[in-house]
Amino acid sequence: MRVLLTGGAGYIGSHTAVNLISDGNKVLLYDNLSNSDASVINGIAAITGVKPTLIKGDVLDEIGLVNAIEKFKPDAVIHFAGLKSVKESSLKPLEYYSTNVGGIVTLLRAMLKTGVNNVVFSSSATVYDSRQKMPVDENGIVGNAANPYGETKIICEKILADIWRRYSLNVTILRYFNPIGAHPSAMIGENPVYPNNLAPYITEVALGKREYLGVFGNDYPTVDGTGVRDYIHVCDLAEGHSLALKNMDGLKVYNLGTGKGSSVLEVLRAFCNVEERDIPYRIMPRREGDVAELVACCDKAKKELGFAPVYNLTDMARSCLAYARKNFSGKIK
Template identity: 50%
Template structure:
């Protein structure tokens, strides 16, 4: 298949590109590099043996997209591009609506015009908000978003749902990711934000590396087994494989599908810190801090539907997630800029 990957130099995108190439697909990336580096392309080539075609372009740029998609012979699009920091979305809502939603509608318009209507979209467990029950299934009600980032994910899901209703040739997978972490086992690619990290695992890695002094554990009085928050961490390579499984499924079962991509297991913040310390043999100082507004106590996925319909399973353990993150973290320190 010839596949367009928006946001393909980013964290999840780059791992998915590797898996796509290794499965024999032809990959074309569109990314404006706002949160990733061009050097990812060389590292993807080192891992997979093939350098993907790359276009530095913004998904809001309709003319550029038309040039890339027109005559490109694409059979499917995996759409990762967007802004993803929850806190930043509260401070800069217009940017989030403009890039995530505006960029997506521009992309979908260009795809429609060019008869490319198979889309795998990066949604998020954040659409469930604070769920009444765990584990969360795809039928768990969507709650009103508590921040603009979550709002944009809900709206893009709705736009793709509306497109499918308007024309059944739109073949759509809404993938609701739980907490992607880890890195490629080669240690050559991983999460590489251009800014200070927002998520637990990169922060823990930077504390282990001595780049940050300690981990703030937001909330130690949740009704969980050790008082810290529980999340469903999924290894990014398992997640990447989920995208290939979704593409395969769309090819034989067209329609509008929703799949939770997680492991089905919850891990506490303190357990992640302990696992990372064991994986690295380093002490990881942490201290309790106040709960953050909008954080939920615990959430993890019911992955029965994804496992049954995609024939896919996230099998990598938290220990592997920590070991791979650490290998990547050490390599990342040697990279320029």
């Protein structure tokens, strides 16, 4: 299969590229490199023996997308490209609506023009109303997102459903919970220009780049007062995309998580256990747009796709630290 990955040089995109290439697929990465680095293709090549082509292009550029699709002739598109910071989305809502919603509209136009009929969409657990009982399955209440980022994903899902009804595209929506970890080779991992997720901050503290980890809120109704999320290893998440591509038929929606929630302090403890020492942290005020708990029920993905995560929280922490030590040595104090 030939697969175009928008945002393919990013964290999840690059790991999915490794998974797809290892399964014998051909991939094209299309990325504007706003929060990633072109050098990731060297890591992908080192792992797979295949150096993928990377086109620097913006998902809002319809002509650029059409040109890339016409040249590569993909069987399917996986749409990763977009802005993803919960905190930033509350500060820059217009930018998030423009990029995330505008991006899916532009991509779908390009696909319809070029006759590509299969798309996998990178959605998020933030589409769910967090006030419902956890873990939440795909029939859970969608709406009342706590932040503009989540709202953009809700709108994108609605657009995809409408396009499926009108044009009969095969659409699979994957609602990620919280990706974490790095490839076991430590050749690729989470290396954002602007960190948004928990793990990069913990590793920076562990390796001396930051003085402490800021923990946003300790008064949530959770096991220890800190936010609880369903953390999934990025390699497990990448496998979920490969499985989805093998089961494209109509409109489908799947949760991708582990079904187990962990608090911020529990994640931090996993890193401390790997390091065999304490990692300093400070409690900070709650962050706008955060919710108390989001945990997946993944029974549907297990039954229909054969999705079965294999990595645990310790594996996630260990791989993050190994990747950071291998790749950030020149950046650490």
